[in-house]
Amino acid sequence: xxxxxxxxxxxxxxxxxxxxxxxxxxxxxxxxxxxxxxxxxxxxxxxxxxxxxxxxxxxxxxxxxxxxxxxxxxxxxxxxxxxxxxxxxxxxxxxxxxxxxxxxxxxxxxxxxxxxxxxxxxxxxxxxxxxxxxxxxxxxxxxxxxxxxxxxxxxxxxxxxxxxxxxxxxxxxxxxxxxxxxxxxxxxxxxxxxxxxxxxxxxxxxxxxxxxxxxxxxxxxxxxxxxxxxxxxxxxxxxxxxxxxxxxxxxxxxxxxxxxxxxxxxxxxxxxxxxxxxxxxxxxxxxxxxxxxxxxxxxxxxxxxxxxxxxxxxxxxxxxxxxxxxxxxxxxxxxxxxxxxxxxxxxxxxxxxxxxxxxxxxxxxxx
Amino acid sequence: xxxxxxxxxxxxxxxxxxxxxxxxxxxxxxxxxxxxxxxxxxxxxxxxxxxxxxxxxxxxxxxxxxxxxxxxxxxxxxxxxxxxxxxxxxxxxxxxxxxxxxxxxxxxxxxxxxxxxxxxxxxxxxxxxxxxxxxxxxxxxxxxxxxxxxxxxxxxxxxxxxxxxxxxxxxxxxxxxxxxxx
Numbered sequence: 001x002x003x004x005x006x007x008x009x010x011x012x013x014x015x016x017x018x019x020x021x022x023x024x025x026x027x028x029x030x031x032x033x034x035x036x037x038x039x040x041x042x043x044x045x046x047x048x049x050x051x052x053x054x055x056x057x058x059x060x061x062x063x064x065x066x067x068x069x070x071x072x073x074x075x076x077x078x079x080x081x082x083x084x085x086x087x088x089x090x091x092x093x094x095x096x097x098x099x100x101x102x103x104x105x106x107x108x109x110x111x112x113x114x115x116x117x118x119x120x121x122x123x124x125x126x127x128x129x130x131x132x133x134x135x136x137x138x139x140x141x142x143x144x145x146x147x148x149x150x151x152x153x154x155x156x157x158x159x160x161x162x163x164x165x166x167x168x169x170x171x172x173x174x175x176x177x178x179x180x181x182x183x184x185x186x187x188x189x190x191x192x193x194x195x196x197x198x199x200x201x202x203x204x205x206x207x208x209x210x211x212x213x214x215x216x217x218x219x220x221x222x223x224x225x226x227x228x229x230x231x232x233x234x235x236x237x238x239x240x241x242x243x244x245x246x247x248x249x250x251x252x253x254x255x256x257x258x259x260x261x262x263x264x265x266x267x268x269x270x271x272x273x274x275x276x277x278x279x280x281x282x283x284x285x286x287x288x289x290x291x292x293x294x295x296x297x298x299x300x301x302x303x304x305x306x307x308x309x310x311x312x313x314x315x316x317x318x319x320x321x322x323x324x325x326x327x328x329x330x331x332x333x334x335x336x337x338x339x340x341x342x343x344x345x346x347x348x349x350x351x352x353x354x355x356x357x358x359x360x361x362x363x364x365x366x367x
Numbered sequence: 368x369x370x371x372x373x374x375x376x377x378x379x380x381x382x383x384x385x386x387x388x389x390x391x392x393x394x395x396x397x398x399x400x401x402x403x404x405x406x407x408x409x410x411x412x413x414x415x416x417x418x419x420x421x422x423x424x425x426x427x428x429x430x431x432x433x434x435x436x437x438x439x440x441x442x443x444x445x446x447x448x449x450x451x452x453x454x455x456x457x458x459x460x461x462x463x464x465x466x467x468x469x470x471x472x473x474x475x476x477x478x479x480x481x482x483x484x485x486x487x488x489x490x491x492x493x494x495x496x497x498x499x500x501x502x503x504x505x506x507x508x509x510x511x512x513x514x515x516x517x518x519x520x521x522x523x524x525x526x527x528x529x530x531x532x533x534x535x536x537x538x539x540x541x542x543x544x545x546x547x548x549x
Contacts, residue, residue, distance in 0.1 A: 059438055059467050060460035063445075070434045070467075072474045098434040098441075106433050128427060128440045136433050 001360060003028060004087035004110075007039040008099030010056045010067060011046065014227075014250065016278055017093055017117050020146075020167045024091075025049055027168065027353035038081050040069040040100060051081055053100050061098060068098055078103045082110075089113060089360045095140065096133060105136045111363045113142040113356075116154050116162070118275055142363045144356070149297045150275040163359060167278045168352035171344050174285035177257035183246060184262055185221030188327045191263035191288060193256060193279045194270070196228030202269030202293065202314075207236035209269075209319040213327070214241045220327070223259045225251045260286035264333065265326050268292035271314050277301050281347045284308065284340035289326055289333040291319070307340040393515075394526050400512040404533065407505035411536060414501045415458055418494035419443040422465060425487055430478065435468045458498075459539035465495070465546075472545040488546065495542030506535040 007021040018039075025035045029049060041052040054074045056067040078100055082090070092101040092114045105112060143162035145151035151164050183189065190210060194201035203224070214220045224233070227250035237245055248255060260266060266283035270293055280301045283290050290308030292298040302308040309326060311318040326333055345351070368376075425431070426439035442464035449457035469475060479485045513533050515521060 057467055059464055060445075061438055061441055066438075068434065068438070070432065070438070072471050075432050098437040100434070102434045102437070103432055128423065128444065129437055132427065132433050132436045132440060 001357075001364070002034045002086060002088045003036075003360065004082065004085045004090045004104075005035065005037045006090070006092045006101045006104045007037060008068075008094045008097060008101045010040045010042075011050060012041055012043050013067075016167065016276070019253075020115075020117070020278075021093060022047070023168050023170065023349055024353065024356065027349040028357070031353070031357075036081070036085050036087075038078065038100060038104065040067070053077055053081070059098075066098065069100055070098065070103065074100065075103050075107070079107045082107055089364055091115070091356075091360070092140075093117065096137070102133075102136060105139060108139060111142075112140050113144065113359055113363055114140045115144040115146065115165075116150050117146050117167075118150065142359045144359060147276045147297055148300055153275075165352060165355045165359070166347050167276055167281075168349040169278060169281045169285055169344065169347045171285040171348040173253075174257050174260060174282050174344075175287065175341070177254070177261045177286060179262040180258050181262075183221065183223055183259065185244070186219030187217040188219075188265070189221045189223060189263045190323070190327075191223045191225065191259050191266045191283070192269075193225045193260070193266070193283075194268075195226050196224070196230065196233040198228070200271050200273045201226070202271050203233055204236055205269040205271070205314065205316055205319065206267050207233070208316050209267075209323055210245075211238050211241060212316075212320045213323050214244055217327070218244075220244060221246060223263060224248060225256050225259050257282070257286060260288045263288040265289050265291055265323065267319070267323065268298060269319060270295060270298070274298065278347075280308070281344050284344040285347075287337050287341065289336050290340065291322055291326060293319075303343060307343040308336055389520075390524065390526070393521060397512070397515060397521070397526055400508060400515065403508045404505070404512060407501065407508050408536075411498070411501040411505050414494065414498045415454075416447065418491070418498050419446045419458075419461060421487065421491045421494050422461065423447075425491060428484070428487065430481070430484055431468065438464055439468050455536065455538040462495075462539045462541060465491075466541065466543045469543040469546050472548070475545050492542065492547045495540070496547060499540045499542065502536055502538065502540055509533045509535050 005021055005025055007018060009015055009017055011018055021037060025037050028035045035049050037050045038053050039050055040054060040056040042055055046052060054069045054077060056069045058065050058067055082104065087110050090104065090108050090110050090112045092105055092112060094117055095101040095105050095114045143160065144165050145154050145162045146167050148164055151162050154162050192203060192206055194203065196203050210222050222245040224245060224247045230247045230249060234242055234247065248259060260283050266288040268277065268280055268290065272295065274295055274297045277298050280290050280292060280298060284307055290302060292302060292308060292310055293313035294310040295313055299310060302310060309322055311322045422439055422443040426436045426443060442461045446457045446461040479488055
């Protein structure tokens, strides 16, 4: 099958949608399909299946800043890519935001599948933007939401029956990663993954809980994977235990996998705004016990607590006591890890790609 | 009364009279300035509303691609709906979005040739220019009123009464260069 995939965000920056698109493209290529990915990018050094759509510009949108490429030159490039590719199916990501996904949808003439990642897709300028989006949205034949949560918002906005297919993870890449002994703490290792300067990722909450737990565990280590202001984040920890934290910065996928393999407990202290939580699955695959805040999306990934422990979101007391319990109870960790390893299989690209291909086939067959 | 007393009396009366005249005159100046500020502020607000209205019209005209239309609708809507303490940042965002969206001179030239779009673009260009003018005029009056109010006599005698503290309007109103170049 000739498949065109459009990623709205620049592949030069890391992110959930970007890694989903790359993973999907590689999984489909591995099954012998022809795949071309269109994405905003300025880099020369791109995977061979990626076609750059041009530079992304920062524009205020919906209360924050969006990095978007647009304009007549970009639109012409999108049309050219569609014409050259002559795709059997076009798979767009986040088409309801101003992006090249929307431009591709506007110009598309082949069957279209769209994946909605965020749970908040709508601009505050609702009625006017709905009238702009409607003609394009009507061209989408197959709609995919990455989680029940994203599906609910999609249904409440546009109705219909979108399919839920979760984000994919290369489970084996995580379960077979080599742990790094240098990162391991004698009294246990705790890992955090997420941007340090985004308050909703909750690093401050974990820093406080870690400081409490580390008082009587001098050999406990904290591995922090994620970009942002590392120095400011380090200052959130009391001076006496700062040396117990290892900041790895914006680590590569290999380093992230190694950190999760090394960790005994992975903590996801996010305070909101998550519609899926792919890192939880990565940690499950890597064999780190997951301790996550009880956001609806996280609770669903952990199957209500079968694949990992949940603490009350934003409750530092609860996080501290549960972290202590998990660190002190290797038997419970082992039980959770074994369940999680099976649970993570659901998200392996092997099964996720099959389900996405089934959507493609249904859409193409229906034309 | 001696002659000296008379001289004193006339002199003090003269001083009082001058002071009184100065006071009335300054109070009138202040009053006029406050009135001019009100007028300038109202005109700036009207211009801003006109600009966001035209931007909204352009966004929903179906001529731009949907991605740019969405950006423009969002920015124009935010600018119109902003609370009074946020209006400067919301209007600056709209200026930024307008510059980003109407960036391509060739495209604008061909859009101008369309009889339906030409007048709309001209209107938008005029609106952007007038926002810039109205903001400058407003800030000019505010600055001169401030310097008058900061004089000792005016401050000590509380001539400005309960008039609110004067603030200049600080916003990015640089129009899209390709739009206003002709």
